Amino acid sequence: MYDLGTRKLTLALVAEGRSLNSVSKETGISRAAIRSWQARIDPLPRMQRTPCSLCGPAAEPPSDKASYSYLLGLYLGDGCISPGMKKGYFLRIACADSWPGLIEACAAAVEAINPSGKAYRVQAVGYTSVVGYSGHWPCLFPQHGPGKKHERRITLEPWQQAVVDAHPWEFIRGLIHSDGCRVINWTTRMVSGERKRYEYPRYFFTNKSDDIRALYTDTLDKLGVEWAVYARNGNAFNISVARKASVALLDTHVGPKH
Template sequence: MYDISKRHHALRLLEQGLTVSEVSRRTGISRYALREWRLRVDQGRDLYAVRSSHCPRCSGVPRKPEHPRAYAYLLGLYLGDGCISPVGDPAKKIWALRISCANSWPGIMRECAEAVHAIRPDNKIRFIPCTGCTEVNSHSKHWPCLFPQHGPGKKHQRKIELETWQQEIVDEFAEAFVRGLIHSDGCRVMNRVRRPCRDGDRWYEYPRYNFTNVSMDIQRLFTDALDRLGVQWTQMNRKNISVARREAVARLDEFVGPKY
């Protein structure tokens, strides 16, 4: 990083009429940096402001994202229906965060995009049509820093563990994390039960939440968060978890509810 005196010296040379290329040759400063500094001055911005590519995990002292609630929600979406993959020239090390959102629930798609924007506000968000769904897509060099669960292969074929800083966020914002997981791999449905009676069978209906994920590690993260929230759950089979007790459903209704 160039110190402030070198930045001011380079700007004075530009003010004297030298071209960006000439100043770059004299000072050894990249032309990209020179153009960025000149633009900052023209726009009245701080010359020493942090660049938009700043990452809370790999720049300086690592810290948590500035919007932990949005991060907890986005982490839930990523663990359910998200992936990170390289794009463009491998030497540039740019990654795409891809979250698949069903077209049936545009509200979730908007909420996903809002969470992405909160975490990487300077990165463009794209909506890519796919069969039956839309991919919320954003490019950054830092998605693997923010989601260290990224790796080769499918998530259920590798170990999924949260780092300490992620676990602290999930513990504090368990509701947002569960909301993200259910919005990706869960649903709220009306369950119908038939019970025989003397005068014929009767049908009863009651709401329940289902969560489906092949990864046992992701299931454990989901149930650990439910335990933290005091929500009772049942393991239906190897890949399905159910929340059906009236008080547990009412608790989830407070911050999840039907998809929209």
């Protein structure tokens, strides 16, 4: 037996246009069960609904702005919003199971921003989706829209930019926790005539969206963090931070995922 929340989330994935096979693999729920839910429950609407009852035609910043800035970074990296049944929406952030601390931090942020104060987890193969249900998500994340993020324009509303400006490190942490990593690179140097191995830490952020990468680098510039574009296979999707002082700043305010 599956609870109503799990059924709603599963049908929301189908409503995004995904195949029953891919949804079944992600959720571990059989295609037969999903078909039976589709037969019993009206198809999920795909169109935008009326403005949120909590904020009307214009959103207002949430009270916990630090948590919102972090959650915004997570959403831009590994998040999506899909319509649920009735008047609500699912916010879903995919978190790798390799980083249980990230899952907990993500859930805490969703709980802090969700008007209901709730978040729950849906286990998939290799990752956990942290999910919150609310009619408020499209207002809090107006970047929501049809298609993939890197295929559409992504800009922040003035109130969102003000939140990021007030809490830039939380925003950077969310972006790195979603689409970034801290690695140890190595090279060799000649020391007193002997070649020795030299290791140094480095941060990477990788995202296909030019707009999202620009939000990341613009915020790094304001924080005094030096960065460089690191092209791989001809694609300039990677932003590298390797200068010692800049890595130290990221170590202080972000650190490796755990």
